[in-house]
Amino acid sequence: MTTKELKKTEAAVPATGRNQAAKPVILTPLVDIMETDKEVILVADMPGVNESNVDIDLQGNNLTIKGTRDDKFGMDDAQLVRGEYRPEYCYERQFTIGEVIDMKGISACMKDGVLRLTLPKQKELAPRRIQVKAG
């Protein structure tokens, strides 16, 4: 077996133990949901997530919010001596919305690890009176 072949084989074997990248745990973000006549406001705590790695998806009545983190806050040069939360994690949560939402009007902002989502309700159609004619 030549060196080249050997390298190829080595690469194919999955990394184990310390070398294996830990799969981040999926956490459920805590949320507040508020409703007014015009809109639904959703506030979610997602510490460590910034505006570039938050993902909001609305399909029909299903709203999904996802947040990932790509940094470990430069912890590669130090050892964890007390761990109260897992350093690698991501967020995901799904909601079912009862109201009809105006998809185009959705706005979101992210500040200090808090996501604020405003979902405007679709303007109700003007009530229409149907005349019944005697036929």
Next chain:
Amino acid sequence: MLWRSARPSLWNPWHDLRNFNDEISRLFGDLGEFTTRGEYPPVNVWFNDYEARFTVKLPGVNLADLEITANQDTLTIKGNRAAEVLPEGANYLRQERGSGSFVRTFALPFPVDSENVEAGYKDGILVVRLPKAKSVQPRKINVTTA
């Protein structure tokens, strides 16, 4: 990470048992926002030869409401998380996020250089860097010919 006791001289089997319980809870049921003992905020502590680093999960806190004190070998993180301001005419459909004041104090196994303690807050994570006092930092000794 499992059977590590911070202070072997104060060994106490119940303490170890409790730590073990904490570790198991942390591995299998991450509460995320509180520690397994219900303390807030959860903190990860990292050590290297030169400093101790605290990373704190603390979303949505105003910097003005945060107070960090380092004194010799203790670090105190004190703060207040403002309650959500409900817009006029709104009502809650769901309220899970908490608010209120918190304080946590940590004892470090070495004195820190309190003048050079740094703290940064980004994306809801607070990072506090506490350099070890010069006297406890590793020092390279040059060998000279006698």
